Amino acid sequence: MGPLLTERWxxxxxxxxxxxxxxxxxxxxxxxxxxxxxxxxxxxxxxxxATVSELARNQxxxxxxxxxxxxxxxxxxxxxxEIVAADRGAGIADPTAALxxxxxxxxxxxxxxxxxxRLADEVDADxxxxxxxxxxxxxxxxxxxxxxxxxxxxxxxxxxVSGDDAEAIRDGDRVLVxxxxxxGHGPLARDAAQxxxxxxxxxxxxxxxxxxxxxxxxxxxSRGAVVSVARIDLTGGRLEHAGVGNVISRLHGSDGxxxxxxxxxxxxGVGRLPRRIPCETAPFAPPQVLVVVxxxxxxxxxxxxxxALLRRHPLVVAHHVMTRFGRGTDDALVLxxx
Numbered sequence: 628m629g630p631l632l633t634e635r636w637x638x639x640x641x642x643x644x645x646x647x648x649x650x651x652x653x654x655x656x657x658x659x660x661x662x663x664x665x666x667x668x669x670x671x672x673x674x675x676x677a678t679v680s681e682l683a684r685n686q687x688x689x690x691x692x693x694x695x696x697x698x699x700x701x702x703x704x705x706x707x708x709e710i711v712a713a714d715r716g717a718g719i720a721d722p723t724a725a726l727x728x729x730x731x732x733x734x735x736x737x738x739x740x741x742x743x744x745r746l747a748d749e750v751d752a753d754x755x756x757x758x759x760x761x762x763x764x765x766x767x768x769x770x771x772x773x774x775x776x777x778x779x780x781x782x783x784x785x786x787x788v789s790g791d792d793a794e795a796i797r798d799g800d801r802v803l804v805x806x807x808x809x810x811g812h813g814p815l816a817r818d819a820a821q822x823x824x825x826x827x828x829x830x831x832x833x834x835x836x837x838x839x840x841x842x843x844x845x846x847x848x849s850r851g852a853v854v855s856v857a858r859i860d861l862t863g864g865r866l867e868h869a870g871v872g873n874v875i876s877r878l879h880g881s882d883g884x885x886x887x888x889x890x891x892x893x894x895x896g897v898g899r900l901p902r903r904i905p906c907e908t909a910p911f912a913p914p915q916v917l918v919v920v921x922x923x924x925x926x927x928x929x930x931x932x933x934x935a936l937l938r939r940h941p942l943v944v945a946h947h948v949m950t951r952f953g954r955g956t957d958d959a960l961v962l963x964x965x
Contacts, residue, residue: 636713636753636761637696645693651683654695658710661697665706667768675708678746678764682712685739690714690760700765701799703862707748707767718756722779722946744940749775751795752942756781758788772861773913774802777941779949780960783812783923790816791921791960794827800863803831805856806874806962807842808921809849810894816958819849819896827856835869836904839895843871846896854895855919857888859911859964866911869904871895875928878909879916884931914938916965923959924952941965 643654655676662672679695686693692715700707719725728741740762744750747764748771754760755778782789790809795802807823809816823842830838835856842854853872859865868876870890879885888909893901911917916937920928928948930937936947941963953959 631715632755632759632761633692633694633713633715636759637694637711640696640698642694642696645683645686645695647687651680651687654679654683658697658708661699662708662766665699665708665768667706667708667766671766671768674746675710675766678743678766679710679712681739681742681746682710682762682764686712686714688739690716692716700797702767702771703800705767705769705771707765707771710764711761712764713759713761715759718754718758718760718781722752722754722942726940726942749773750940751776753778753795754780754942755789772800774859774861775941775965776802776804777945777963778960779942779945781949781958783956783958786812786958788814788817789958789960790820791923791958792817792820792824793919793960793962794824795962795964796828796831798831800861801831802859802861802964803827803856804859804917804919804962804964805854806919806921806960807852807854808872808874808923808958808960809852810897811850812958815850819846819852822846822849823852823854823895830856831858835867835906839869839871839904840900843895843900849896851894851897853922855890857917857919857964859917864910864912866909866917867906868909869906871901871904873922873926874919875922875924875926876917876919877928877930878911879918879930879937885918885929913965916941916944916963918944918948919962920948920952921958921960923954923957924948924961925954928952937965
């Protein structure tokens with residue numbers, strides 16, 4: 628199965644295990660100190676403290692093996708603090724209800740995640756059915772080019788793990804996202820997907836065809852996988868995209884209308900790399916939305932009749948896509964960037 632997703636989410640830095648109320652108090656003080664050191668004002672530091680409290684208490688109530696990490700980030704020269712809250716729980720069965728503050732268990736107020744959306748400047752989400760959940764909440768010292776990402780995945784029926792994987796990597800004003808679908812099902816498909824995802828972390832500054840070539844090399848000897856990657860320049864308002872195989876990427880505008888981005892036929896790690904992998908560029912700025920899905924989502928995916936949906940948090944969009952267009956017989960994964 629490879630490393631736990633929580634280890635990937637939390638990275639190699641310090642983290643605080645959330646095991647009791649005392650750990651929640653320690654987390655609050657840690658983010659206050661980090662915020663002050665980064666130059667955030669008192670109100671921003673208190674928003675950080677309230678955010679980490681909601682995330683940590685949510686882990687105590689609903690998750691297993693929850694932990695918190697805190698790190699400094701920058702965007703457009705503006706300092707910020709990111710809170711990473713990851714756990715090994717079963718995931719969230721109804722993310723839309725959870726973000727709306729609908730109670731998930733008897734006696735729960737159900738307001739934790741909805742409060743996080745109000746308190747933080749940005750919230751990313753990564754929910755994998757049966758494996759865990761990660762939220763990344765950020766507060767900045769001043770206004771920045773806003774960006775939020777959601778990943779929602781689940782294994783196929785009867786499979787212990789999903790052969791679909793994804794990653795979102797941020798570095799200042801740049802974002803790199805990728806969706807990988809390992810051929811077949813189960814642990815061997817998972818191994819292939821994780822090999823390709825492992826190459827993404829070093830690819831933020833590579834030409835996208837070169838990044839896919841690296842994935843192809845990493846997949847040698849595996850079942851192989853299909854991969855789509857996109858890089859977004861948040862301040863420049865520009866998106867680049869390239870893909871090999873049937874991972875579908877659609878770019879939607881403010882009116883809901885969308886278009887498919889180019890991919891090249893083939894499978895990485897199996898046979899020859901396609902001779903030419905085109906890299907497509909397009910403007911990308913709010914309120915545009917990028918939706919990338921594995922083949923566990925039917926190819927007729929179309930949100931052009933739902934412009935209001937595309938203005939909601941990316942996790943709500945991902946949940947809608949999974950519910951409306953997901954195949955019940957296959958692994959499925961949805962990635963949404965707004």
